[in-house]
Amino acid sequence: MLWRLDEAAPFTIGLVVGMITHQLFICLLIGWGLSHIYKKVNNRFPRGFVLHWIYGKGFWLFPASRTMKLAYVRRFLPNRVRPKASASFTLKKK
16 A cells, blocks of 8 residues: 555545535645645654644544543542432431
């Protein structure tokens, strides 16, 4: 393969948008430029860096994910379930 799927996506999106807007050459150049920048950043940093960077900037697509915690939370507290006070345990004043 010439490109990986994540590197070809900006170019392909530029192709589709360019066909819809009748600005094919400009959109192909923009798509190629974004793909080139992504390839350079992806090769410079370790695997998974781009996804972690996107998540850290707040652009994560799945905010309800249980496996990735919020990036700005520095201290995690344990989850506690407090029992509800029932009427039989409350003291009534006369």
